[in-house]
Amino acid sequence: MxxxxxxxxxxxxxxxxxxxxxxxxxxxxxxxxxxxxxxxxxxxxxxxxxxxxxxxxxxxxxxxxxxxxxxxxxxxxxxxxxxxxxxxxxxxxxxxxxxxxxxxxxxxxxxxxxxxxxxxxxxxxxxxLLHEPHRIRTGTGKPYSVYTPFSRALFALGEPPPPLPTPARIETLAHPGLPLEALELLPKRDWAREFPQHWQPGEAGAAARIKAFSLLNRYDATRNLPGIPGTSGLSPHLRFGEISPRQLWHAARAAGVTGDATFLKEILWREFAYHLLWHRPELPEAPLQQSFANFPWQPDAKLLRAWQRGQTGYPIVDAGMRQLWRSGWMHNRVRMITASFLVKHLLQPWQAGEAWFWDTLLDGDLASNAASWQWVAGCGADAAPYFRVFAPVLQGEKFDADGAYVRRWVPEIAGLPDKFLHKPWEAPEIILRGANIRLGVDYPRPVMDHGQGRARALAAYAEMRGAAP
Ligand SMILES: Cc1cc2nc3c(=O)[nH]c(=O)nc-3n(C[C@H](O)[C@H](O)[C@H](O)COP(=O)(O)OP(=O)(O)OC[C@H]3O[C@@H](n4cnc5c(N)ncnc54)[C@H](O)[C@@H]3O)c2cc1C
Structure with missing residues (x-):
C-alpha cells in the first residue's frame, strides 16, 4: 500500500x-x-x-x-x-x-x-514564484542588485512552463482539526466592513478578477491612473497564492500581451523583491545601503498619525491613505506618492510606513513591501535617488487630472473645481465657501509646506552624507 x-x-x-x-x-x-x-x-x-x-x-x-x-x-x-x-x-x-x-x-x-x-x-x-531566487545569478555568479539586468535575465530564460491542471481527484485523510473560527482571524472591531464590496478572496475570485481586467491591453496607458481600474487588482490573490505568477503570466499571454510588455515586467518586480529578500534577509528591517543607517529621521507620532488617517491636507496623499484604510488596497502610483511624502516631507522612518502598510494592506507581502519602501526611501537596491522628492500637487494634477480619485476618497472637498482640487489652500475664500469647505475645520491645511518639506529632506540627506546642506 x-x-x-x-x-x-x-x-x-x-x-x-x-x-x-x-x-x-x-x-x-x-x-x-x-x-x-x-x-x-x-x-x-x-x-x-x-x-x-x-x-x-x-x-x-x-x-x-x-x-x-x-x-x-x-x-x-x-x-x-x-x-x-x-x-x-x-x-x-x-x-x-x-x-x-x-x-x-x-x-x-x-x-x-x-x-x-x-x-x-x-x-x-x-x-x-516563477524562478527560485537562489538559481538566478549574474555572469559573475553573484545575486542581482539592479532590476533591469535581472528582468532581462529572466526574460532570456524563456516562457515559464504552462500551469498544472487542477487534480482530477484528491483523496484526503480525515483527521480532526480546528474550525475556521478558532483561528480568530476576523477583526474584533468591524473596520473591514467595506472590504467585501471590493474583494472576493479565493481561487474563483482570482479567476473572476483576471477575466474582468479588460484594460490589460491598454496597461501602459492606464496603469498610472488611480481613478480608473487600470491595473489588475490581483495583488492580494497573488499574495495568498490563489493564483500563481505562472498562471497570471500565461493568462496575460492568452489575452494578447506580447514580448517583454510592462505588465510582465511588473510581475518580475515581484520576483526581484523576492530575489532581494532571499539574498539580503535584513531587507524588511535595515537599509540595504549602509550609509542610511544613521539617517537623521525625526520620528513624530502626530505627523505619523495624520498620514495614517489621511489628514495631511494634501488631497492625493489623503485619498491614498483613506483608500488603503477603507478598501485594504492602494493604487501603485499613490503608494509611491504617499510613501515619499512620509519619508521625505515628514522625515518619518520608512520602517514606520512599512509597518502601517503591513497592517492595513490585504496584499501585504514581506518582500514587495520592504523592497518598495526601501526603493522610495532611496536606501534600497536600485532605489530612486534620495533627492527625487515626489511633489504631491504635481503628481495629483498629472495622474488624477479630472479629480475622480480624490473626489471618491476625500468627498469633503469634492465640490472644489479641478483647478484647486489638488491644492485647496490656494483656493480663494469665495470658492471654498461655494464648495462648503472651511479649511482647517472640514479639511486640514497642509501639515507641511511642500517647499519647506523638500528643503528639509534634502538637508537631512546632506547631513547623512556628512556634507553641509
Ligand atoms: C511603498 C510601497 C509598498 C508596496 N507594498 C506592496 C505589498 O506589500 N505587496 C504587494 O504585492 N505589492 C506592494 N507594492 C507594489 C505595488 O504597489 C503593488 O503590487 C500593486 O499596486 C498591486 O496592484 P495590482 O495587482 O493592480 O498590480 P498590477 O499593476 O496589475 O501588476 C500585476 C502584479 O505585478 C506585481 N507588481 C506590480 N507592481 C509591483 C511592484 N512595484 N513591486 C512588486 N510587485 C509588483 C504585483 O504582484 C501585481 O499584482 C508596494 C509598492 C509601494 C510603492
Missing amino acids: TSPALVWFRQDLRLADNPALAALDGRPALLVYVLDDEAAGAWAHGGAQRWWLHHSLASLTADLAARGASLHLARGPATRIIPQLATAIGASEVIAGRLYEPWARSRDAAIAEALQAEGRKLSLHTSS
Whole structure:
C-alpha cells in the first residue's frame, strides 16, 4: 500500500497549478493549514491580511469539499504540529510550496531536520514564484542588485512552463482539526466592513478578477491612473497564492500581451523583491545601503498619525491613505506618492510606513513591501535617488487630472473645481465657501509646506552624507 503524504498549504491557497498537490500523484494525503503567528514574530499576518486569510481558507475548504476532500486547520508552532501530524498519519513525505521569508526559511530547516530524524522528508516546490531566487545569478555568479539586468535575465530564460491542471481527484485523510473560527482571524472591531464590496478572496475570485481586467491591453496607458481600474487588482490573490505568477503570466499571454510588455515586467518586480529578500534577509528591517543607517529621521507620532488617517491636507496623499484604510488596497502610483511624502516631507522612518502598510494592506507581502519602501526611501537596491522628492500637487494634477480619485476618497472637498482640487489652500475664500469647505475645520491645511518639506529632506540627506546642506 502507498504511504500517505501530508500537503502543507502556506502561500498557495489554490487547487490549480499547485505543484504540492500534483506531487501527490494519486497518494492519499492529509491537507493542512497551520496558523503560526509565533514563528513569524513581527511579520505575522497584519490585520487586513488576516481578514483575507479567513475568507481564503473558507473558499479553499469549500472548493475541496466540492471534490469530497477536506482541509485540516491547526494553530500553533508548525515546528511541533507538522511533525506530529506526519507521525499521526504515517506520512513518509511532507510536501509544500517554498517560502522565502527569513523566519519561514529557518522554520522549514528545523522541520526538515525533525522529519528526517524520523525517516520522513520535507519536499519544497516552486509555487509562488516563477524562478527560485537562489538559481538566478549574474555572469559573475553573484545575486542581482539592479532590476533591469535581472528582468532581462529572466526574460532570456524563456516562457515559464504552462500551469498544472487542477487534480482530477484528491483523496484526503480525515483527521480532526480546528474550525475556521478558532483561528480568530476576523477583526474584533468591524473596520473591514467595506472590504467585501471590493474583494472576493479565493481561487474563483482570482479567476473572476483576471477575466474582468479588460484594460490589460491598454496597461501602459492606464496603469498610472488611480481613478480608473487600470491595473489588475490581483495583488492580494497573488499574495495568498490563489493564483500563481505562472498562471497570471500565461493568462496575460492568452489575452494578447506580447514580448517583454510592462505588465510582465511588473510581475518580475515581484520576483526581484523576492530575489532581494532571499539574498539580503535584513531587507524588511535595515537599509540595504549602509550609509542610511544613521539617517537623521525625526520620528513624530502626530505627523505619523495624520498620514495614517489621511489628514495631511494634501488631497492625493489623503485619498491614498483613506483608500488603503477603507478598501485594504492602494493604487501603485499613490503608494509611491504617499510613501515619499512620509519619508521625505515628514522625515518619518520608512520602517514606520512599512509597518502601517503591513497592517492595513490585504496584499501585504514581506518582500514587495520592504523592497518598495526601501526603493522610495532611496536606501534600497536600485532605489530612486534620495533627492527625487515626489511633489504631491504635481503628481495629483498629472495622474488624477479630472479629480475622480480624490473626489471618491476625500468627498469633503469634492465640490472644489479641478483647478484647486489638488491644492485647496490656494483656493480663494469665495470658492471654498461655494464648495462648503472651511479649511482647517472640514479639511486640514497642509501639515507641511511642500517647499519647506523638500528643503528639509534634502538637508537631512546632506547631513547623512556628512556634507553641509
Ligand atoms: C511603498 C510601497 C509598498 C508596496 N507594498 C506592496 C505589498 O506589500 N505587496 C504587494 O504585492 N505589492 C506592494 N507594492 C507594489 C505595488 O504597489 C503593488 O503590487 C500593486 O499596486 C498591486 O496592484 P495590482 O495587482 O493592480 O498590480 P498590477 O499593476 O496589475 O501588476 C500585476 C502584479 O505585478 C506585481 N507588481 C506590480 N507592481 C509591483 C511592484 N512595484 N513591486 C512588486 N510587485 C509588483 C504585483 O504582484 C501585481 O499584482 C508596494 C509598492 C509601494 C510603492
